[in-house]
Amino acid sequence: MLFNSYEFIFAFLPITFFIYFYLNSKRLTIAAKGFLVFASLFFYSWWDIAYLPLILSSIFFNYLIGTTLSKSSENNKLGLNKTFSKKSILVFGIVCNVALLGYFKYTNFFLENFNGIFGSNIPLQHIILPLGISFFTFTQIAFLVDAYKNEVKEYDLVRYMLFVTYFPHLLAGPILHHKEMMPQFANLKNSVVNYRNIAVGLFIFSIGLFKKVIIADTFAVWANAGFDTATTLNFFEAWATSLSYTFQLYFDFSGYTDMAIGISLMFNIKLPINFNSPYKALNIQDFWRRWHMTLSRFLRDYIYIPLGGNKNGNFRTYVNLMATFVIGGFWHGAGWTFLFWGFLHGLALCIHRVWSNLGFKMWTWLAWFITFNFVNVAWIFFRAKEWDDAIKVLMGMMGVNGIVLAEKYNLIFSFLTNYGITFDRVTENIGDGSKSLIWILFGIFFILFFKNSMEKSKKFKINIKTLFITLIYFLSSILSLNQISEFLYFNF
Numbered sequence: 001m002l003f004n005s006y007e008f009i010f011a012f013l014p015i016t017f018f019i020y021f022y023l024n025s026k027r028l029t030i031a032a033k034g035f036l037v038f039a040s041l042f043f044y045s046w047w048d049i050a051y052l053p054l055i056l057s058s059i060f061f062n063y064l065i066g067t068t069l070s071k072s073s074e075n076n077k078l079g080l081n082k083t084f085s086k087k088s089i090l091v092f093g094i095v096c097n098v099a100l101l102g103y104f105k106y107t108n109f110f111l112e113n114f115n116g117i118f119g120s121n122i123p124l125q126h127i128i129l130p131l132g133i134s135f136f137t138f139t140q141i142a143f144l145v146d147a148y149k150n151e152v153k154e155y156d157l158v159r160y161m162l163f164v165t166y167f168p169h170l171l172a173g174p175i176l177h178h179k180e181m182m183p184q185f186a187n188l189k190n191s192v193v194n195y196r197n198i199a200v201g202l203f204i205f206s207i208g209l210f211k212k213v214i215i216a217d218t219f220a221v222w223a224n225a226g227f228d229t230a231t232t233l234n235f236f237e238a239w240a241t242s243l244s245y246t247f248q249l250y251f252d253f254s255g256y257t258d259m260a261i262g263i264s265l266m267f268n269i270k271l272p273i274n275f276n277s278p279y280k281a282l283n284i285q286d287f288w289r290r291w292h293m294t295l296s297r298f299l300r301d302y303i304y305i306p307l308g309g310n311k312n313g314n315f316r317t318y319v320n321l322m323a324t325f326v327i328g329g330f331w332h333g334a335g336w337t338f339l340f341w342g343f344l345h346g347l348a349l350c351i352h353r354v355w356s357n358l359g360f361k362m363w364t365w366l367a368w369f370i371t372f373n374f375v376n377v378a379w380i381f382f383r384a385k386e387w388d389d390a391i392k393v394l395m396g397m398m399g400v401n402g403i404v405l406a407e408k409y410n411l412i413f414s415f416l417t418n419y420g421i422t423f424d425r426v427t428e429n430i431g432d433g434s435k436s437l438i439w440i441l442f443g444i445f446f447i448l449f450f451k452n453s454m455e456k457s458k459k460f461k462i463n464i465k466t467l468f469i470t471l472i473y474f475l476s477s478i479l480s481l482n483q484i485s486e487f488l489y490f491n492f
Contacts, residue, residue: 238396
């Protein structure tokens with residue numbers, strides 16, 4: 001089930017909302033939370049009920065390991081902590097989670113590379129990647145580490161299941177900390193309908209829906225044509241392709257995050273902010289403090305710091321940065337292009353650290369320009385299905401396949417033909433050129449000069465103006481739901 005679908009907006013969400021708060025109004029708080037767990041599992045199973053046993057098994061396994069890691073002897077009913085050390089139990093839990101993720105996500109990747117290196121012919125497995133497995137696995141790994149550090153205060157099974165399965169975040173994040181969510185589920189004040197939260201939630205949800213349906217899906221047309229359909233790309237086609245994907249990914253993922261935060265707020269639960277205008281970043285470190293913030297937090301807390309962080313000298317710091325982002329790239333997808341994307345970001349962070357340590361400064365506009373274009377180029381490898389697709393776009397961006405200007409400029413600039421410039425349809429291979437360029441300019445203007453949804457929500461006021469804006473966002477999106485598409489991060 002998708003947030004941008006009729007069945008979710010007009011059936012699942014209102015039914016879940018009313019039943020949940022009706023049960024709470026009758027003081028059936030446990031039943032209400034149990035129902036929300038059931039609804040979340042139903043939401044998850046909508047695509048394929050075969051996914052259900054997997055997520056339930058993962059939940060019960062991690063709950064058992066988490067309670068075993070607890071200091072309380074009452075919670076350690078199996079007595080495993082008396083036989084094994086806490087650290088060994090934690091390692092076992094993490095290894096099992098990583099193994100589960102590895103099997104479903106990386107089996108065929110390793111088989112393909114093994115066959116290629118050793119010339120073997122081991123058949124690939126017909127494994128379907130379960131939706132959201134990366135997110136609920138990382139969320140539960142964080143829970144185990146928190147339990148190991150004695151940062152988990154209670155171990156109620158129903159609330160733990162709700163923490164993992166809570167449908168607003170289940171499929172594409174954000175990656176949650178147990179300690180920031182469980183108190184909210186336990187707070188009785190959150191079981192009462194809050195009309196301001198509903199209003200703010202609908203406002204943020206409508207913004208996110210608009211980002212996805214109107215903006216992201218529009219950019220998707222040119223991005224898909226350039227990466228997947230076109231055999232060659234000229235200079236402007238290649239730049240339009242890369243920038244279209246850069247904006248598609250931003251508006252798609254930030255749109256999902258906005259919708260998740262808005263939906264959750266209707267239920268009086270505050271999800272952590274996951275985006276803070278990342279394309280305004282002035283350096284690559286700033287970018288990762290703004291982009292997919294909960295993933296950045298996870299990579300920092302559970303990979304970078306355990307590796308030693310920046311405490312063992314500059315060389316070890318650079319190694320840790322590279323390792324963290326290569327792992328982060330591999331987490332996104334089982335492919336060498338994802339690994340290379342992670343490598344590029346790790347390398348950029350190392351260069352930024354050297355630059356900062358030397359005390360160099362840069363003009364603000366130049367810092368933004370370099371950062372944005374680096375991110376844009378790196379996204380090419382993130383999007384490309386094969387190396388050839390990435391090379392095709394990069395070669396076009398460098399003008400290898402020629403520069404094409406509109407035919408109407410032929411009379412004025414005909415002398416440019418002596419320099420290899422031709423006059424024809426500018427973006428024939430990806431669609432309407434003028435339209436794509438206009439939308440790209442709009443995207444740049446939007447990311448630089450518009451306040452993000454979280455900034456708008458802080459100044460939210462219930463009035464006619466806000467109602468009108470919300471209705472415009474919502475109705476224009478609903479009228480455009482003729483071609484429903486999945487969110488990009490469902491693939492990761």
